Amino acid sequence: MRLSTAILPIHRWSEGQKLWQRAEELEFHAAYTYDHLAWRTFRDGPWFGAVPTLTAAAAATQRLRLGTLVTSVKPCSPIAA
Numbered sequence: 001m002r003l004s005t006a007i008l009p010i011h012r013w014s015e016g017q018k019l020w021q022r023a024e025e026l027e028f029h030a031a032y033t034y035d036h037l038a039w040r041t042f043r044d045g046p047w048f049g050a051v052p053t054l055t056a057a058a059a060a061t062q063r064l065r066l067g068t069l070v071t072s073v074k075p076c077s078p079i080a081a
Helices: 013-025 050-060
Strands: 004-006 030-035 065-071
Touching: 013 030, 013 050, 030 050, 050 065
Parallel strands: 004 030, 030 065
Antiparallel strands: none
């Protein structure tokens, strides 16, 4: 059986890195994170982007599979692009 975990992107990297590495030490098959515009419980704290978080996690781990559980389609003005 393969077990996976979810790690919320609410920690500054000095703490978050330890969580991703611990997931690998515990031999989880994969670790996922969320990409939300807002999450009510964590509204007043930091919420970091999923892609930069996963990029950092990839650099800090060796074999752990990484991914997003939810990816938001963020509104972007085509005029600004």
